[in-house]
Amino acid sequence: MLRLALLLACLALPVRAEEVVAGLSQSRISITANFDGSEILVFGAVKRQEPIIEEPPLEVVITVSGPSRPVTVRRKSRTALIWVNTEFVEVDAAPSFYAVATSGPIEEVLRHTDDLRHAITVPRAIRAVGAQVEDPTRFTEALIRIRSGQGLYQFNEGTVDVTEQTLFDTSVVLPANLVEGNYDVRIFLTREGHVVSDYSTAIFVQKVGLERFLFVLAHERPLAYGILSLVIAIAAGWGASAAFRYLRT
Numbered sequence: 001m002l003r004l005a006l007l008l009a010c011l012a013l014p015v016r017a018e019e020v021v022a023g024l025s026q027s028r029i030s031i032t033a034n035f036d037g038s039e040i041l042v043f044g045a046v047k048r049q050e051p052i053i054e055e056p057p058l059e060v061v062i063t064v065s066g067p068s069r070p071v072t073v074r075r076k077s078r079t080a081l082i083w084v085n086t087e088f089v090e091v092d093a094a095p096s097f098y099a100v101a102t103s104g105p106i107e108e109v110l111r112h113t114d115d116l117r118h119a120i121t122v123p124r125a126i127r128a129v130g131a132q133v134e135d136p137t138r139f140t141e142a143l144i145r146i147r148s149g150q151g152l153y154q155f156n157e158g159t160v161d162v163t164e165q166t167l168f169d170t171s172v173v174l175p176a177n178l179v180e181g182n183y184d185v186r187i188f189l190t191r192e193g194h195v196v197s198d199y200s201t202a203i204f205v206q207k208v209g210l211e212r213f214l215f216v217l218a219h220e221r222p223l224a225y226g227i228l229s230l231v232i233a234i235a236a237g238w239g240a241s242a243a244f245r246y247l248r249t
Contacts, residue, residue, distance in 0.1 A: 017048060017049050017050065017196075018046050018047070018048050018049075018058070018189060018196060018197050019046070019047045019048075019197050019199075020044055020045075020046065020047070020187050020189060020197055020198065020199035021044055021045050021046075021047050021199075022042065022043065022044030022045075022187050022199050022201065023042075023043055023044060024040060024041070024042060024043075024185065024201065024203065025039075025040055025041035025042075025043075026038075026040065026203070027201070027202070027203055027204065028203070028204045028205075028206075029174065029178070029203060029204070029205045029206075030206060030207075031178060031180070031205065031206065031207045032207075035176055036176045037173065037174055037175050037176045038173075038174045039171050039172070039173050039174065040064070040171065040172045040174060040185075040203065041169065041170075041171050042062050042064075042101075042169065042170050042171070042172065042185060042187070043167075043168070043169035043170075044167075044168055044169075044187060044199070045166055045167050045168070046058065046165065046166050046167075046168075046189065046197075056191060056192055057165055057191075058162070058165050058189050058190070058191055058196075059102070059103045059104055059108070059109035059110075059162070059189070059190045059191070060102070060103045060109075060160045060162055060168045060187065060188070060189060060190070061100065061101070061102050061103070061109055061110055061120060061160075061187075061188040061190060062100070062101045062102075062160060062170055062172075062185070062186070062187050062188075063098070063099065063100050063101075063120060063125075063184075063185070063186045063188075064097070064098070064099045064172050064174075064183055064184070064185050064203070065095045065097070065098050065099075065125065065183065065184045065186070066095050066096040066097030066098065066152075066178065066179055066181065066183050066205075067095070067096050067179055067180075067181035067182065067183075068093040068094060068095050068096070069093070069094060069096055069179075070090070070091060070092055070093065070094070071091040071094045071143065072088055072089070072090055072091070073088060073089045073091060073139040073140070073142060073143050074087070074088040075087045075088070075138075075139065075142075087139075088139075089139035089140070091126060091127065091139075091140065091143065092127040093126070093127045094125075094126045094127075094143060095125055095126070095153075096152065096178075096179040096181075097152050097153075097174070097175075097178060097179070097183065098122050098125055098152070098153050098154070099153075099154040099155075099156065099172045099173075100120065100121060100122065100154065100155050100156065101156040101157075101159045101160050101170045101172060102156070102157050102158060102159070102160055103158065103160040103161075103162045103168070104157075104158055105157060105158070106121070106155075106157055108193065109190050109193065110188075110190055110193055110195075111192075111193035111194055114190070114193065114194055114195045117195075118186075118188065118195060118198070120186075120188065121155075122144055122153050122155065123137075123140060123141075123144065126140050126143070126144070150175070150177065151173075151175040151177075152175060152177070154172070154173070156170070156172075159171075178205050179205070180205055180206055180207055181204075181205060182202045182203070182204055182205075183202060183203040183204075183205055184200060184201075184202055185200065185201050185202065185203060186198060186199070186200045187199045187200070
């Protein structure tokens with residue numbers, strides 16, 4: 001009886017009329033000594049239960065999010081003759097990288113309520129807590145402005161190509177200063193600004209070779225890393241001095 005009840009409950013659930021079938025040009029990125037960034041192609045199609053395409057047309061929103069870290073955003077004010085930190089906001093979680101790509105103007109493809117529910121745009125992806133200032137949004141806006149200038153936060157409006165309401169694709173440029181970890185890729189299908197289907201996958205970013213060795217040594221064995229750095233500095237100084245004496249003779 002229990003199995004029959006579960007089967008009837010599943011049959012009573014509404015069938016999603018449209019679903020995302022998507023892929024990535026690469027799911028793993030290796031950061032080497034000469035790594036200068038990468039470009040990811042996100043592509044896919046809309047799977048339908050019925051061949052009839054509903055109206056109004058579908059729109060697509062794609063996000064790529066790097067590992068989130070806590071950040072303290074401070075503001076400096078001039079006191080007497082010096083600049084000092086006067087106010088700050090603790091950001092509980094801010095993505096190290098965040099890119100948003102849409103198939104049209106953001107105000108047309110995504111409603112505010114759906115943005116709040118799914119945390120799609122950059123301001124919604126940042127969580128600020130413990131704000132002891134009158135207007136904490138200024139601090140998050142400053143964080144977004146700084147990281148946008150570094151290429152870490154991207155807003156690419158109208159860059160998702162949608163063909164015949166079925167196929168879609170876009171590309172996302174990843175900068176050279178990436179943080180290791182899983183980068184979540186989310187794809188949202190929207191109609192009249194409301195999310196009707198979503199899909200998620202991930203890209204794994206990792207340092208390899210000498211970069212990986214130095215990273216692990218610095219974080220897991222800081223004493224050995226410090227001694228090695230000191231030895232290299234002494235050796236480099238002695239080598240430069242020897243070369244200088246040789247050139248003078």
